[in-house]
Amino acid sequence: MPLWSIYHSPGVYTAEDKQNFANDVTGIYTGIGLPRFYVVVGFHEVDPESLFIGGESADAAVRIVIDHIARHSAAPEDRRRIGDTISRVVAPYTTDRGLHTEFHVDETPQDLWMINGTWPPPGGSDGEKLWAEKNATVPY
Amino acid sequence: MPLWSIYHSPGVYTAEDKQNFANDVTGIYTGIGLPRFYVVVGFHEVDPESLFIGGESADAAVRIVIDHIARHSAAPEDRRRIGDTISRVVAPYTTDRGLHTEFHVDETPQDLWMINGTWPPPGGSDGEKLWAEKNATVPY
Amino acid sequence: MPLWSIYHSPGVYTAEDKQNFANDVTGIYTGIGLPRFYVVVGFHEVDPESLFIGGESADAAVRIVIDHIARHSAAPEDRRRIGDTISRVVAPYTTDRGLHTEFHVDETPQDLWMINGTWPPPGGSDGEKLWAEKNATVPY
Numbered sequence: 457m458p459l460w461s462i463y464h465s466p467g468v469y470t471a472e473d474k475q476n477f478a479n480d481v482t483g484i485y486t487g488i489g490l491p492r493f494y495v496v497v498g499f500h501e502v503d504p505e506s507l508f509i510g511g512e513s514a515d516a517a518v519r520i521v522i523d524h525i526a527r528h529s530a531a532p533e534d535r536r537r538i539g540d541t542i543s544r545v546v547a548p549y550t551t552d553r554g555l556h557t558e559f560h561v562d563e564t565p566q567d568l569w570m571i572n573g574t575w576p577p578p579g580g581s582d583g584e585k586l587w588a589e590k591n592a593t594v595p596y
Numbered sequence: 597m598p599l600w601s602i603y604h605s606p607g608v609y610t611a612e613d614k615q616n617f618a619n620d621v622t623g624i625y626t627g628i629g630l631p632r633f634y635v636v637v638g639f640h641e642v643d644p645e646s647l648f649i650g651g652e653s654a655d656a657a658v659r660i661v662i663d664h665i666a667r668h669s670a671a672p673e674d675r676r677r678i679g680d681t682i683s684r685v686v687a688p689y690t691t692d693r694g695l696h697t698e699f700h701v702d703e704t705p706q707d708l709w710m711i712n713g714t715w716p717p718p719g720g721s722d723g724e725k726l727w728a729e730k731n732a733t734v735p736y
Numbered sequence: 737m738p739l740w741s742i743y744h745s746p747g748v749y750t751a752e753d754k755q756n757f758a759n760d761v762t763g764i765y766t767g768i769g770l771p772r773f774y775v776v777v778g779f780h781e782v783d784p785e786s787l788f789i790g791g792e793s794a795d796a797a798v799r800i801v802i803d804h805i806a807r808h809s810a811a812p813e814d815r816r817r818i819g820d821t822i823s824r825v826v827a828p829y830t831t832d833r834g835l836h837t838e839f840h841v842d843e844t845p846q847d848l849w850m851i852n853g854t855w856p857p858p859g860g861s862d863g864e865k866l867w868a869e870k871n872a873t874v875p876y
Contacts, residue, residue: 457840459799463638471785478788492790496799496838498743499786505611506639508618510632510731519599519636521663522708523801525840535707543713551713558636560597560665561708567815568802568841573823573831591790603778645751646779648758650772650871659739659776661803662848675847683853691853698776700737700805701848 457525491588520559597665600637631728660699737805771868800839
């Protein structure tokens with residue numbers, strides 16, 4: 457958690473772009489105290505022959521699917537802020553480049569999630585702070 | 597929204613099949629007034645060595661994962677109709693060809709979803725009608 | 737249902753590993769009476785250049801996304817047991833091999849799910865038992 461799955465047209469990202477994009481995404485979550493290794497970002501190239509937007513073959517598009525597990529916000533203004541933050545962070549890699557861009561966030565159960573065979577510590581707990589500090593699934 | 601991710605065995609679809617399949621899927625949603633570009637369809641080939649159904653390697657199968665964002669129906673008869681509609685539309689590309697076929701729909705939050713850096717207009721609003729008419733994320 | 741999507745670094749699994757892994761996953765669900773063919777497992781290789789954990793390129797990692805459809809458990813102790821069971825079954829293919837390992841389960845609506853153009857029988861029903869016995873979507 458979070459898991460970012462970035463489906464993109466061929467040739468839109470260099471290896472360096474992906475590294476920078478992943479770093480910026482990671483910063484969204486470390487900025488609110490989550491352990492760095494919680495953030496997983498996968499890039500998946502989809503050929504124009506296999507990607508359609510409105511029934512038209514797409515060769516310059518990015519479709520991002522985000523799973524949020526460790527944190528769920530209920531307040532509308534918090535959710536608005538989450539979307540705006542994501543939008544701002546992805547812009548240099550998406551809309552600013554003229555790519556058709558869409559993302560959505562799914563929220564999945566916190567109690568059906570494990571890392572390295574371990575139940576993650578409760579959100580905001582000392583255990584989570586320790587995991588963030590050590591950047592590893594240490595005993596807590 | 598919606599996002600269709602179609603995982604399929606190698607060789608079951610030509611480029612023309614994919615185009616037609618994507619068109620038919622798109623029609624489900626434009627038929628109820630959604631902007632055409634809301635509909636994203638991705639095809640993902642999975643080798644028999646990497647796809648298992650009931651523990652058996654599968655070489656003639658289609659597994660469809662659908663994310664619905666803009667519209668959630670609560671009434672059981674509406675949900676039944678959604679499933680039946682999807683089943684009917686996919687049949688020519690799946691069951692009618694003798695492929696093992698399974699789909700499921702997930703419903704994700706409407707308020708954590710953006711396109712081209714913009715919050716989509718409320719479902720059924722004049723803004724949405726404008727987006728459908730222009731088939732673009734124009735100011736509303 | 738269930739759908740297991742296993743994203744893994746290149747070279748971590750042989751074809752035989754995948755077969756065994758899929759068999760063991762399938763056993764989790766047949767053990768509680770589900771039809772064998774309900775269990776779909778897909779392996780998806782992700783290059784280090786396209787997979788980042790905590791912003792670092794990952795070359796020895798497994799990220800498993802599980803969709804549960806047919807069964808949802810509410811009791812905390814049941815959910816704990818589900819996670820522990822999954823963790824135990826995947827260990828020989830993941831943590832025991834020193835791979836960075838994370839999984840999460842999403843729970844999606846039971847009433848928006850079809851197999852081979854058919855609505856699956858209710859969980860625990862005679863129809864489901866028949867499907868399990870025949871290992872096929874027979875009339876019920």
